Amino acid sequence: MTGREAELERLVERARRHDAVEDAFLAKSFTDRLVVVDLDAGESLPRELVTLFAAHDCHGADEVYGWSSDDASAGEHGDVTRHQFVDHRTRGEHQSSVVE
16 A cells, blocks of 8 residues: 555545544546545535545545536435546546446
8 A cells, every 4th residue: 555545545544533424435547536424315425525535635526527517426326426526746646447
């Protein structure tokens, strides 16, 4: 595990301790590492988490990818609301294989 991965794991652990958070975990897109946060139904994303993630160079996927409000980084997933944050420090470093 790299130093950055360990830092993000600690960030996820801090997020999990927040009352509004149902779960938090790391994921990868085709080229980026993501911090994913699931909130209990009806909960808003706490501003303190957004500030915490930004302090660790993780920003909302809608902002990073330029998604419109119709494609926002938050969405319903079962009975939780899922938010995605992109790790800016390693952005573009991950390469997923494409099978032709």
